[in-house]
Amino acid sequence: xxxxxxxxxxxxxxxxxxxxxxxxxxxxxxxxxxxxxxxxxxxxxxxxxxxxxxxxxxxxxxxxxxxx
Numbered sequence: 913x914x915x916x917x918x919x920x921x922x923x924x925x926x927x928x929x930x931x932x933x934x935x936x937x938x939x940x941x942x943x944x945x946x947x948x949x950x951x952x953x954x955x956x957x958x959x960x961x962x963x964x965x966x967x968x969x970x971x972x973x974x975x976x977x978x979x980x
Contacts, residue, residue, distance in 0.1 A: 930954035933978050953978050 930941040933953045941954025953975070955961065961974045 932956040932959055934959045947979075950979075 930944060930952070931937070932939045932941040932955050933944075934955065937956060937959060939956035939958070941956055943957070943960045944952045944954035946952035959974070
């Protein structure tokens with residue numbers, strides 16, 4: 913059959929688990945992005961810098977600190 917090798921290719925794959933990039937947080941990071949070929953940065957809901965109700969300059973400072 914044409915899909916005989918497919919099951920072995922899928923073995924071991926699963927959902928990727930990303931943790932919040934804020935030091936000491938350890939929560940699941942469900943929101944993230946990456947610039948170009950850089951490593952992606954992930955945040956939990958509490959630390960996500962671009963959610964509504966936050967000051968945009970505060971979010972930019974947090975993101976810049978993580979990119980350094």
